[in-house]
Amino acid sequence: MADGTAQDEVWPLPKFYFNIDLGDGKTQGFSEISGLESEAKAIEYRHGDSAVFSPIKMPGLRSVGNVTLKKGVFTKDSIFWDWFNETQLNIIKRRTVIINLLNEKASPMMTWTLTNAFPVKMQATDMKSDASEVAIETLELAYETLAVKAA
Template structure:
């Protein structure tokens, strides 16, 4: 039996191409966002009977800074990456990446509290290619949280 449209909407995964990125409340266009991950350092404690019982106490409370990459096409008059790097490259900004449904409404939002640019990569210049020019901004981020709207 075929599933209803409502059941399909609830149970099928959302397409990854329908996303929106906001940086400090300003919507920005990107062709790709990669590297969003929530990682923790682990520490294993050894107690007096660890030789017989094994190492049983592990803590996961030290969050790691993770790299994030934002890619966008080079557009005349749009210097988003340059403005961010030129203003004060050490200032952190808040980023929100929203995965949207077919109507454009956010369904899942990954919030990044602090993002600091570490590297700007210029597009590949190749006279034999007809590909679009894509700039890449690498960031170190912390304070990642996930919100299901």
């Protein structure tokens, strides 16, 4: 349990309790987040008089993937659609999106910050007459940088 003891460092954090601030100062609950990733491309280089007959590798440009957010559909709730509809050709309302992994006291234990995020894909729920599932909508965000911070 996360009560501030040394025992907290022994167990990994559970991944089911989290919230997101979509840049409007209000935290929202979501059912799933995926795509939090960063990658550095390797650059190969070999100078002409190198005694070693192979190139050396060094880190190059970093890139990040898109993040996918999923949440239940509620009456009078259109935050995904409202933000997606604000996006027009070359007119984008970029936001800083903060994802918090919480402990049982609702305190952030890990924080992922997406800078200059904007929606690139919106998907409404699928509908089936013979299903008894919750309606889930999906928003995909592109962003420029990812910062990860532990509590």
